[in-house]
Amino acid sequence: xxxxxxxxxxxxxxxxxxxxxxxxxxxxxxxxxxxxxxxxxxxxxxxxxxxxxxxxxxxxxxxxxxxxxxxxxxxxxxxxxxxxxxxxxxxxxxxxxxxxxxxxxxxxxxxxxxxxxxxxxxxxxxxxxxxxxxxxxxxxxxxxxxxxxxxxxxxxxxxxxxxxxxxxxxxxxxxxxxxxxxxxxxxxxxxxxxxxxxxxxxxxxxxxxxxxxxxxxxxxxxxxxxxxxxxxxxxxxxxxxxxxxx
Amino acid sequence: xxxxxxxxxxxxxxxxxxxxxxxxxxxxxxxxxxxxxxxxxxxxxxxxxxxxxxxxxxxxxxxxxxxxxxxxxxxxxxxxxxxxxxxxxxxxxxxxxxxxxxxxxxxxxxxxxxxxxxxxxxxxxxxxxxxxxxxxxxxxxxxxxxxxxxxxxxxxxxxxxxxxxxxxxxxxxxxxxxxxxxxxxxxxxxxxxxxxxxxxxxxxxxxxxxxxxxxxxxxxxxxxxxxxxxxxxxxxxxxxxxxxxx
DNA sequence: CGCAAGCTTGATGCTCGTCAAGGGGCGTGG
DNA sequence: CCACGCCCCTTGACGAGCATCAAGCTTGCG
Numbered sequence: 001x002x003x004x005x006x007x008x009x010x011x012x013x014x015x016x017x018x019x020x021x022x023x024x025x026x027x028x029x030x031x032x033x034x035x036x037x038x039x040x041x042x043x044x045x046x047x048x049x050x051x052x053x054x055x056x057x058x059x060x061x062x063x064x065x066x067x068x069x070x071x072x073x074x075x076x077x078x079x080x081x082x083x084x085x086x087x088x089x090x091x092x093x094x095x096x097x098x099x100x101x102x103x104x105x106x107x108x109x110x111x112x113x114x115x116x117x118x119x120x121x122x123x124x125x126x127x128x129x130x131x132x133x134x135x136x137x138x139x140x141x142x143x144x145x146x147x148x149x150x151x152x153x154x155x156x157x158x159x160x161x162x163x164x165x166x167x168x169x170x171x172x173x174x175x176x177x178x179x180x181x182x183x184x185x186x187x188x189x190x191x192x193x194x195x196x197x198x199x200x201x202x203x204x205x206x207x208x209x210x211x212x213x214x215x216x217x218x219x220x221x222x223x224x225x226x227x228x229x230x231x232x233x234x235x236x237x238x239x240x241x242x243x244x245x246x
Numbered sequence: 247x248x249x250x251x252x253x254x255x256x257x258x259x260x261x262x263x264x265x266x267x268x269x270x271x272x273x274x275x276x277x278x279x280x281x282x283x284x285x286x287x288x289x290x291x292x293x294x295x296x297x298x299x300x301x302x303x304x305x306x307x308x309x310x311x312x313x314x315x316x317x318x319x320x321x322x323x324x325x326x327x328x329x330x331x332x333x334x335x336x337x338x339x340x341x342x343x344x345x346x347x348x349x350x351x352x353x354x355x356x357x358x359x360x361x362x363x364x365x366x367x368x369x370x371x372x373x374x375x376x377x378x379x380x381x382x383x384x385x386x387x388x389x390x391x392x393x394x395x396x397x398x399x400x401x402x403x404x405x406x407x408x409x410x411x412x413x414x415x416x417x418x419x420x421x422x423x424x425x426x427x428x429x430x431x432x433x434x435x436x437x438x439x440x441x442x443x444x445x446x447x448x449x450x451x452x453x454x455x456x457x458x459x460x461x462x463x464x465x466x467x468x469x470x471x472x473x474x475x476x477x478x479x480x481x482x483x484x485x486x487x488x489x490x491x492x
Numbered sequence: 493c494g495c496a497a498g499c500t501t502g503a504t505g506c507t508c509g510t511c512a513a514g515g516g517g518c519g520t521g522g
Numbered sequence: 523c524c525a526c527g528c529c530c531c532t533t534g535a536c537g538a539g540c541a542t543c544a545a546g547c548t549t550g551c552g
Contacts, residue, residue, distance in 0.1 A: 083406055086491045091406045105395025111402060138384045145387060148394040149351025155401035156357060160329055160337045162408035163452030167508065198531065206409030208509055213532055229517090246331045413540065444499065454541055459500055475549085 023047050027123070032099035032185055033073050037143040046125070046133060053124045055116040061102070064113040070124050071103030077120030078195040081112040082203070092204035094154070095196060099185055104148050106131050117195040162206045165246055170205040171215040172243035175225065175232060193231040269293050273369070278345035278431055279319050283389040292371070292379060299370045301362040307348070310359040316370050317349030323366030324441040327358040328449070338450035340400070341442060345431055350394050352377050363441040408452045411492055416451040417461040418489035421471065421478060439477040 024030060024043045035043060053072070055061060061072065064083060079096040093112050096102055102114060106127065134141050161173055179192045194201075198216075202209045216232070219225045224240055226233040234240060270276060270289045281289060299318070301307060307318065310329060325342040339358050342348055348360060352373065380387050407419055425438045440447075444462075448455045462478070465471045470486055472479040480486060 083402060085406065085410060089410045089492065091410050093402050093405060105391070105398060107392075107395050111399050135384070138381070138387065141384065141387055141391065145351070145391045145394060146353075148391060148398065149353050152351060152394065152397055152401060153357050155398060155405065156329060156339050159339060159401065159404055159408055160331065162405055163449075164331060164335045164337050203409075209531080210510080210533085211508060214508090217532070246333050246335060455499080456501085456542080457540060460540095463500070 024050070027075065029073065029075050029099040029185075034101050034140065034143050034147060035073070037139055038137075042137065042140075046130075049125050049129045049133070051124045053122045055120040055122070057116055057118045059116050059120075061114040061116065061120075061122065062110050064110060066110050066113075068103055068106075068108060068110050068127050071101070071106065071127050071130050072125075073123040074098050074100045074102065075121040075123055078117045079114045079120060080117055080196060080200055081114050083112050090203050091206075092196075092200050094158070094204070095200075097181055097185060101144070101147060103127060104144055104151060106134070106144070117200070167205075167207055167211050168215050168218070169243055169246050170207060171201075171212060171219065172224075172240045174201065174205060175234060176237075176240055176244050179234060190234045190237070191228070191231060192234060270296070273321065275319065275321050275345040275431075280347050280386065280389050280393060281319070283385055284383075288383065288386075292376075295371050295375045295379070297370045299368045301366040301368070303362055303364045305362050305366075307360040307362065307366075307368065308356050310356060312356050312359075314349055314352075314354060314356050314373050317347070317352065317373050317376050318371075319369040320344050320346045320348065321367040321369055324363045325360045325366060326363055326442060326446055327360055329358050336449050337452075338442075338446050340404070340450070341446075343427055343431060347390070347393060349373060350390055350397060352380070352390070363446075413451075413453055413457050414461050414464070415489055415492050416453060417447075417458060417465065418470075418486045420447065420451060421480060422483075422486055422490050425480060436480045436483070437474070437477060438480060 024035060024047045025040070027033075027035065030036060030043075035046070038046065052075075053061075055077075061079060062068070062070070074096050076098055079102075081093045081096060081102075083091050083093055085091070095117070096114065102122075103110070105111075134144065161170055165173065175192060178194070179190070182188070182192065196204075198209045198212050201207075202212045205212065207215075216225070216227060219240075220227045222239075224234075224236040224243075226235055270281060270293045271286070273279075273281070276282060276289075281292070284292065298321075299307075301323075307325060308314070308316070320342050322344055325348075327339045327342060327348075329337050329339055331337070341363070342360065348368075349356070351357075380390065407416055411419065421438060424440070425436070428434070428438065442450075444455045444458050447453075448458045451458065453461075462471070462473060465486075466473045468485075470480075470482040470489075472481055
């Protein structure tokens with residue numbers, strides 16, 4: 001299931017345990033990840049513990065309730081974070097994008113499962129190792145805690161969304177929030193890539209695939225968006241924002 | 247809005263800044279609050295920064311988006327944590343009970359507003375003071391972080407609930423989870439007090455007040471629960487659990 | 493005793509879920 | 523290169539579940 005593409009020895013003296021040839025210093029997501037609070041020497045310390053790990057579309061990074069042996073920084077690609085109900089109903093808690101940290105809470109078990117929506121690159125740490133480093137670096141813990149606070153905010157917004165909004169509002173809000181996330185990562189555009197399928201959106205928004213499809217079609221017919229292969233172009237941001245505001 | 251009942255000087259040499267006469271050492275919620283990880287000397291340090299604060303039913307402890315001047319331990323009573331949509335729709339994110347900490351993320355602004363559902367006693371700290379103490383006590387930060395992880399889990403369960411469950415499942419799950427929270431605080435009983443009104447439950451579960459009322463009536467008629475003034479008696483736990491499992 | 497607030501119950505309708513069928517793109521194999 | 527099949531998406535018809543609208547009821551309190 002897990003594919004460790006670590007290639008120790010491929011570039012002899014720059015490589016430790018399979019991590020990137022150039023190291024954390026020029027990691028694509030360094031400035032938007034938890035690592036952004038670290039000094040260069042701290043970065044090296046962490047680098048020594050890191051492995052790169054890549055996944056293909058559909059592969060699982062970890063499963064719900066599984067012991068959390070590792071924690072991850074997402075470098076490239078997108079993952080789906082899901083929870084299952086005993087009867088098989090599925091809910092998509094969210095999507096992880098580059099710069100996101102999986103295992104933020106450093107808990108013993110993963111509360112969700114994580115599956116790659118396409119090719120994914122991650123930076124992996126043994127949880128115990130990472131936790132040990134955190135113990136010695138309160139500012140790193142502080143950074144994790146701030147991110148956890150941010151996650152809690154997002155979770156609350158999502159609850160509001162799920163509990164109190166109509167199908168159309170849900171879809172409009174989702175598109176805008178995806179756009180905002182890409183923007184924060186430096187990818188600012190009215191064309192929003194949708195790495196997930198309709199079923200994933202539906203399971204994220206508490207709708208059915210048919211309803212998501214219908215709402216997207218409706219927004220398209222109303223020229224608020226334009227459906228394009230693999231994504232969506234947001235044509236009428238004010239209107240979408242008005243819908244999302246509720 | 248805020249009522250500081252601090253009574254400095256009432257019991258001259260045991261009282262600092264209006265906190266409880268007997269101090270943290272015999273605080274009712276010490277063992278279930280974040281304070282449980284503190285040593286006695288640390289407790290005293292924190293105690294010097296604390297004020298007691300009581301609220302009457304309906305009073306607000308703080309408002310959504312308000313600068314978070316203070317953080318709080320709930321000692322007695324229950325509060326409703328709400329978020330508003332621009333159009334006035336309301337969602338109840340949750341309920342705070344004794345032992346809960348409000349302002350866990352130590353963020354600059356409160357993400358929810360908190361209102362007393364009945365008489366409430368809290369232990370209040372200036373956020374800056376509290377944050378300064380946290381800086382010097384990594385294990386306290388660690389404890390806050392663990393609680394944040396727990397909150398995140400609860401938030402995820404709530405999302406699952408809101409997105410994927412029927413009205414009946416929502417109500418059954420809510421009753422059981424309240425019971426579990428009281429049990430953790432030492433109040434184990436099949437009779438569950440409901441300090442919140444029907445409207446609050448509805449806004450928490452993404453339903454209307456009428457639907458909540460109907461579902462409670464239905465469960466009552468089915469002898470799964472017994473509606474009593476101010477609460478509910480859970481008569482048929484297995485059946486409720488079967489419903490909640492979904 | 494009477495009023496107000498919160499709760500319950502009933503009748504009706506809308507939104508969204510369910511069921512069903514049909515397209516379109518892409519990879520595989522002839 | 524085209525044909526076939528598969529998967530994902532879209533569209534339509536219908537129905538269920540819950541919201542909405544509208545009364546009554548209970549409880550507590552002046």
